[in-house]
Amino acid sequence: MTGTRTTGRRERLRAETTAEIKSTALELMRSGGPDAITLRAIAREMGMTPNAIYGYFATRDDLVTTLIADVYSALADAVDAAWAASAQDGPARRIQAWAHAFRDWALANPEGFRLVYGDPVPGYRAPDGGAAPDAAQRVCVGIAALADAAWEDTEPAFPKSEFTWDDFDPGLLGKVRPAFPDLPPAGVALALRIWGHLHGLVSLEIYGHLRGQTPSPDKLFRSELDQLVGSLGLKG
């Protein structure tokens, strides 16, 4: 019993240190950009020697890979939660809830947004499988859910679509079609386009390109959403 408890303590300590390494890395990135993620800087911040980190991550790229996966998951959690929380509402409100969760997360975690959607950390080589395919797909499926929720109300307003299943990669369809069997190819295209709209405004804002244009990006984003649900024929 003592044995298991003390083993538990070691494990807990280990988990805590691992978490601290990751959060320190993100903090560094927040204040110093993506190139601030260095083992030495993290160690310095934590008051340890650089080599101590090798007890937790085999290599710097391993740490970055984990970081990307973690951050992506956090984003997916945030938008999924907003989606679930709005289950009682109509499609227009749900889309707005999702979109605001997306933007709010990005504003609260700009370094995470850059890590996931921007340039890679200098010198970073992703492992063979590609980074964080899991959470990336969760986000994609989430956006497909937006399109699916809107689709039945909006379809008539749409031009007869020239899209077919061949216009999308099997990897995407393998997730989306089982989840939303009624969504036609044009609906998937709509999902990607909605993604583009949201990504565009948010990334302009995160990267500071809206500074100097408007003091109220918030208002602009809301207006974009109103217009979006309006153009889908949904009533807010």
Added chain:
Amino acid sequence: MTGTRTTGRRERLRAETTAEIKSTALELMRSGGPDAITLRAIAREMGMTPNAIYGYFATRDDLVTTLIADVYSALADAVDAAWAASAQDGPARRIQAWAHAFRDWALANPEGFRLVYGDPVPGYRAPDGGAAPDAAQRVCVGIAALADAAWEDTEPAFPKSEFTWDDFDPGLLGKVRPAFPDLPPAGVALALRIWGHLHGLVSLEIYGHLRGQTPSPDKLFRSELDQLVGSLGLKG
């Protein structure tokens, strides 16, 4: 006479080397990402010693600043040219021409797009004035031109707008209002939103987030444009 000609030769050589430094830097960035822009790598590529570059640029950050300004100008040139070339067409076609020029330029110069709109080069500190405000404003004014061209046909279809001039920064308005005196605040908001749409899809594509989703981002982009001009009430 011989004097001026030979002086001219020196100047020409100097200009050529300067241009070669810049193009080499962009080439390096193209193949190796933003962190590949190092004086030593450029010099290596050009077969000179690193310190030779100090004859052309006072500092590495100077080079990067010039690079950003150059690239931004090239982008502005490309979209302005497309706009001018479509002067005979209706707003829908002109918007599409502009948008395609934007995307085509980005696809042809992905490293430039990243340089201008993405994370900064590692370790780079922009000079006080901010980088390339000139070309950045040209692009903004270009987008305002899209909105202005569409505005008179589209206005009725728009919701009564809640935007006022206070929703935009004076710097932007100082350029836009004189150029497009008939464009109301909601029109400027529209311009920023259009920018967001285009930026979103293009940057997703440039950063590889559309890979694994669709094999034909081209089609998706065209569909987005059709939908955009459609939602503006314009006929293509």
Added chain:
DNA sequence: TGTACATCAGTGAACGCGCGTTCACTGATGTAC
């Protein structure tokens, strides 16, 4: 036209720095009898 001088692009060696990573180790924490 010919010679003495100025310009200036580029060289070669060196600096100090922060980086990722390796190695042999120490010392506290936990385990077995």
Added chain:
DNA sequence: TGTACATCAGTGAACGCGCGTTCACTGATGTAC
């Protein structure tokens, strides 16, 4: 409960590397008389 041993988180010193930048210089190109 007490002792001998195993585990393992973290240390300290060191490596080789590529980086930006400085310095004193060379040698070809251009200029003045």
